Amino acid sequence: MLALTACGGGGETNVERGNREGILHYGNGSEPQGLDPHVVTGVPENHLIRALFEGLAVKNPHTLEPEPGVAESWNVSEDGRVVTFHLRADARWSNGDPVTAEQYVWSWRRALHPEMGNLYAYMLYPVKNAEAFATGKLADFGEVGVKALDPRTLEVTLTEPTPYFIQLMDHYSTFAVHPETILAHGEMTDRFTRWTRVDNIVSNGPFELAEWKLNRRIRMTKSETYWDKGRVRLNGVVFYPTENEVSEERMFRAGALHYTQSLPLNKIPIYQAREDSPYVQAAYLGTYFYLVNTERPPLDDVRVRKALSMAVDRETLSQTVMQGSVVPAYSITPPGTLGYEPPRVFDHDPEAARRLLAEAGYPNGEGWPAVELIYNTQEAHRKIAVAVQQMWKDVLNIEITIANQEWKVYLDSVSTMNFDIARRGWIGDYVDPNNFLDLYLSGGGNNNTGFANPVYDDLIQNRAPRAKSREERYRLFREAEAMLMEQMPIIPIYTYTSRHLIHLSVRGMPANLMDSLNLRYVWLDPHQGRTNEETK
C-alpha cells in the first residue's frame, strides 16, 4: 500500500488512455441488479443491457423515432392490430447463432411467464392475451398473439391498435434472449442462474461482456458478430457504479470518467460559467409532482386542491431551489412528448388561490385543519417541500407540516394512500402521453390519489387507441389531461432535466428526452472538441 509510485501510472488518466484506445469510461450510477433483461429493472441496468443486447427496433438518439434493429423492417396492418417484423439475415448472437423469430416467441413467453416474476411484464400487455397469460388466467401460450411465421418473420397481434408498440421493442423487457444458454444454466423461469456471467452470457448487441467486477466496473468490448459492427466506432466501454454523485464529479475532474450520470445541484453554476463547458442539461421525460389524497378532508374539495396548486410559484422554485436546472410544470405530461403539447388549465395566481380557499370555507386560512406533506428522505426533496410550505403559508395563510420518510416506508405510505400530500416523480418508459395519462385510470396501481372518472377512463382506454391519426389521438389526450388538471388530484411542480458532465472528446451522444444512450453512434475524438450545438 505504501508503495507510492508515480501517480496514476505515468500521469495518463483514464480519459487520455481511453481516447487513445477508443475506450469510453462511463459513470453508470450504481451496481446493476443483474443483466438478465427479463429480471431486472432500473436505469443503470438499461444502459448495460442495451449495450449488450439489441431489440427488434432501436430508438434513434436524435429523434427517438424507432429505426431498424434486429428487424430490418416491419409492417403494420390496416386496422393497426397486426405488426409483422422481418428479421435481418445477418442478425447474430455472440456465439455465431442466427437470431430467429422462434427465439422471440420463446423469449416473450419467458418475459410474460407467471413464474418469472418480471416486474416489466406489462410492457408486452398490448399483445393479445399477454396479460391473461402473465396473470395465470390463460395457461396456453399458443393463444398469445405472437407467432413465428418462419425463422425470419415474427407476427404480433395486438388487442388494440397501439401506436407506441414499435417503441417498446427498444425496451429490454421485450428483448430476445438465447434459449440454449438460459437452459444450459437452469430452468426457463429461473431468476437465480449464472447465465449472465462473463463466461456464460450470449448476447446480440454491439458490445460483449468482457469483465464484471462487483461494485468496481463492468468492461465491454466491441462485438465481432454484431450485424452493424462497421458502424460501431468504440473499441470498448467501461461502466463504473458511481453511487455517490459528489464522488462521481471528483472522478470526472480527475480524468477518471468521460461521462457522469448526474451532477450535484450546487456544482451547476460553476460548470455553466465555464467556457467549453462539459455540462450538458436537457429536458427529460419525467415529472416531479405532489400527489393529493382526494379522499381526505379538506383535500377532498377540488377548490382546496386548486388553491394549493395555484399558490405555488414554480418559476421561483425552479430558479432558486433548483438552480435553474428544471422547467416549471403545469401538467403531468412533459411538453414536447413526440409533438404532444399538454393543455395549460391553470397558472400561478395567488388572488384566485385565496378566493378558492375562501369559497371552500377557509377564508384567510381560518379553520384550516392539520395537513401533512410527506417526501422520501433526500436533501433536494426537503428543500422543495420547505419552499412550497412557505409559499402556502405566505399566500393562503395555512400551516402544512412536512415530514420525511425512509424510501421503503414512503413507498408503503404512497401505495396504501396513508398520506395527505406526498411527493412523487414519474419517469416515462416510452415517449407517449399514454404513459403518463394512464396512471390516473380509476383504480390504477399507480393512481394513489383516489381520482376516478369514467369519462376520463373511456378517453384513455377506448377512444384514444382508436383514433385515426396522431392529431386526433393527441386531441383526445389533451381533452383527458385538461379534465385531470381541472380535478387536480396531483400538483405538478417541475419537469425533470437530465444533467451530465460529458468530456469534450465524446462525440455522437446527443441529448434527448429519454436520456437514451445508443453506444453504436458514439465515438471519441480527442483532437476536435465537441461543439455545444451537437448535444442540443
Added chain:
Amino acid sequence: MERFIALRLLQAIPVILAVITVTFFLVRVAPGGPFDSEKAVIPEVKAALERQYRLDLPLLQQYTAYLGDLAQGDLGPSFKYPGRSVNELIAAGLPVTAELGLYALLVAVLIGGSAGIFASLKPNTAQDYLPMAAAMIGICMPTFLLGPLLVLVFGIHLEWLPVSGWGDIPGDKLLPSITLGAAYAAYIARLSRAGMLEVLNQDYIRTARAKGLPEWQVVVKHALRGGLIPVVAFLGPAFAGLLAGSFVVETIFQIPGLGRFYVQAAFNRDYTMILGTTVFLSTLIVLFNLASDILAAWLNPRLRHQFGSSR
C-alpha cells in the same frame, strides 16, 4: 487457557443466535418490502416473486428454514441482485473491506501509538498538548469531511494521488486508509498516553530508573508492555468496527467493499443480505473481542497467572 477459550466460544453461540433471531424478525417489522418499487407491482408478479423467495410461507417456517440453510453455511439468494447469493456478495466485498480495515488499523496504531507514547513522556508540556490537541481534532472530524478534504488537497490540487478506486491505480489505497484510520489513530493516541502515564508512575519503573537504566530502555523494555494493554484491548473491537463501519469511506472513494452492501441492504429491504451481513459481522466481532482478550491476557502477567493456575 484452552478452557477459557472454549468457554468463551460456547458463550458466543447464544449471542449470535439472539442476533439472528432479533434481526430476522426486526427487518420484517419494518414497513415496505423488498419488492416494493416506485412503479406499482402487479399482484401476480409479486406473488410469483414471493414464492421464489419462500416469502409465502408462514413467518415461523421461514425462520426455521433460514436457520436450516444457515447451518449448512448457505445465506440464501440476494433480493436486490438476482442471480447472486449472499455468500458470493460477502465473499466479493470482504477481502477489500478487510484489507482497507487492516491498513487503516496500521495507520491508527503507527500514528496514534507513537503520538501517544511521545506525549506521555513529557506530560503537561507542549510535547503533550500538541499531539493531544491533534487527536481531539481527529476524533471530532468525521470521515465524510476528512475524506473529501484529503481528496481535494492530494487528489485534485496537488494531483499526487488518485481520488477513487481500490487496487486499480498505484497509490489509490493510501487516502482511504488514512481517512478511515485517522479517527482510530486519535483514540489510540489518547489510550496509549493514558496507559503509559499510569505505568510510568508505577514502582517498578522507578526501580528501573533507580538501577540507572537509560530512559529509552525504561520506556521500550519496561513501560511499553504494560502501557499498551489498553490499546491492545481496544484493537479487537476497533477492527470489527472498521469492518462494519467502513461504509462512508467506501462510498467517498468508490471502494467495492462490504460496507456499501451492508448499508444498502437495509435501504433495499434485502432481507437475506441484511441477515447475512449482520450474522457474519457479529460473528467477527465476537471472535475479535475474544482474540483481543487473549492477547491482553498474554501481555498482562497477573491475568496470565490466573489462567495458568486454572489449567
